[in-house]
Amino acid sequence: PIPQRVQLIDVGPRDGLQNEKQPVPAAVKIELVHRLQAAGLTEIEITSFVSPKWVPQMADNGEVMAGIQRQSGVRYSVLTPNLQGFEAALQTRPDEIVVFGAASEAFSLKNINCSIAESIERFAPVVQAALAAGIAVRGAMSCTVGCPYEGDVAPERVAYLAGLMKQIGVQRVDVADTIGVGTPLKVQKAIQATQQHFGVDHICGHFHDTYGQALSNTLAALQMGVWNFQSSVAGLGGCPYAKGATGNVATEDVVYLLHGMGIETGIDLDKLIDAGAFISDFLGRPSGSRVAKAILNK
Ligand code: HMG
Numbered sequence: 001p002i003p004q005r006v007q008l009i010d011v012g013p014r015d016g017l018q019n020e021k022q023p024v025p026a027a028v029k030i031e032l033v034h035r036l037q038a039a040g041l042t043e044i045e046i047t048s049f050v051s052p053k054w055v056p057q058m059a060d061n062g063e064v065m066a067g068i069q070r071q072s073g074v075r076y077s078v079l080t081p082n083l084q085g086f087e088a089a090l091q092t093r094p095d096e097i098v099v100f101g102a103a104s105e106a107f108s109l110k111n112i113n114c115s116i117a118e119s120i121e122r123f124a125p126v127v128q129a130a131l132a133a134g135i136a137v138r139g140a141m142s143c144t145v146g147c148p149y150e151g152d153v154a155p156e157r158v159a160y161l162a163g164l165m166k167q168i169g170v171q172r173v174d175v176a177d178t179i180g181v182g183t184p185l186k187v188q189k190a191i192q193a194t195q196q197h198f199g200v201d202h203i204c205g206h207f208h209d210t211y212g213q214a215l216s217n218t219l220a221a222l223q224m225g226v227w228n229f230q231s232s233v234a235g236l237g238g239c240p241y242a243k244g245a246t247g248n249v250a251t252e253d254v255v256y257l258l259h260g261m262g263i264e265t266g267i268d269l270d271k272l273i274d275a276g277a278f279i280s281d282f283l284g285r286p287s288g289s290r291v292a293k294a295i296l297n298k
């Protein structure tokens, strides 16, 4: 049965802006977060505690976390690839940390400079420390349908990674289509593989829209009972280690889809469109959301 309510996690400030060519001041990121929470988003992925040499756009992680006026009922998450990142993140009191691995070996090496097995060894103490500190833990799984370096990724690889994530104590996982090559049946197979280790309540869909399939893939995941999704306001983004990959599916477009199906999100679409217009204006380009464009041009 299709869920009656969906929880959206806006990853725009992190996944969206990590790949941005022009510098985005911390104050703009903070204002974006404020607008997202004003629009009713109750989970926001803020930043990454990664190497500033690898991803300079996230170098202001501490400043952004410190500048946010937190709203009760809103959960703020950050990416932490290793203990060094976790310890820096801990100072900023995130509600959830995200370890991020890949179902493909080549992507793991390019993105985090280690094999899948090594990444799990690095994540294990991070997960332990987070849980001990009362911080929730999510595991992002990249390339669950396709990899920019290896091509198609088999569902067995996804099941393998999900099993490792489960073993080290990760509480929920993102099934990510990093380069947006997935189509509904392939995405359903990746989710099914994940379900060998995580219940549907602990699976989030994370679909990039490079090939224009993300909304279809969202619907396909909904039909399996998935009710947690990541999306990016104005369709911002891409991954610096996935050349040519465009942003996540636009939050506005997902909200329009869901509300049109009578599914609750708690989000005010008009305010969300304002948040998207704010960041698109700053970046000096049109929003990547079809819904935002349609409504603003009416
Ligand atoms: P490494 O070079 O193997 O790390 O990088 P190292 O432990 O050998 O350390 C080397 C240097 O990095 C040292 O500095 C460390 O201090 C520093 P130096 O002595 O040379 O001056 N360092 C750090 N600095 C700050 N924070 C840290 C940290 N760790 C080490 N946490 C590392 C390994 C993982 C750090 C590196 O590969 C990295 O930062 N990668 C960034 C990956 C990234 O952010 N990718 C984008 C996010 S993932 C994504 O977008 C996909 C997702 O959306 C899902 C999907 O769509 O697929 C989640």
Ligand code: MG
Residues within 6 Å of the ligand: 015, 176, 178, 206, 208, 238, 239
């Ligand atoms: Mg992503």
